[in-house]
Amino acid sequence: MKIETTDLIIRNFELEDEKDLCEYMLQRVHAQFERYPDFTCQKSHEEIVSRAQSDEFFAIELKKEHKVIGNIYLGKRNFNSRELGYVLNENYHKKGYGSEASKAMVAFAFAQGVHRIYAECAPQNIASWKLMEKIGLEREAFFKKNVSFRSDEENNPIYWDTYVYAALNPNENTEIIDPRLSDG
């Protein structure tokens, strides 16, 4: 897979990307969102081997630096849906690269016939939901305290709220048929 945009190439990971992967994944160890607390550079070889074989994780390469600055995730879900996710190296935030990559990925998936694309984030992750709105996903749901990734000192789960954003394939007939009105 390879998608080219103005500034970026979205493609499968390669083993040579290990150093770049390690650079941005180390930033996730103590991150507020999309945290990978157990990541170490010793684990990066295992991680790059797995990502290089994956058809759900894609590298975001910045053309002008020939550097992988993050990843896009497009996970396969039921009913021909995909879950979108993204992580960028912090040194490349707020330059429009996250939305450029995500917009291209969504367009690619819809061109392949995917029915629905959705993404989830905490309401406090403003960068994430602003990105989704910028690329045309709509807020469909707000779930109260439905996920927990950490516990407090007394080992009680800390629950977070979730926004769900989604878009339907604009090339499909997405007319909603009310089953109560159909003859069948």
Ligand SMILES: CC(C)(COP(=O)(O)OP(=O)(O)OC[C@H]1O[C@@H](n2cnc3c(N)ncnc32)[C@H](O)[C@@H]1OP(=O)(O)O)[C@@H](O)C(=O)NCCC(=O)NCCS
């Ligand atoms: C989410 C993420 C990929 C955004 O990437 P990015 O390249 O910085 O985003 P963009 O530059 O394309 O910006 C998209 C929109 O978000 C806004 N934005 C970006 N960072 C922001 C921030 N920290 N606070 C408020 N708004 C922000 C931008 O202004 C832009 O909106 P606008 O054009 O309407 O002004 C990046 O912040 C990231 O990697 N975060 C850590 C991982 C993560 O949280 N992933 C999502 C888990 S749900």
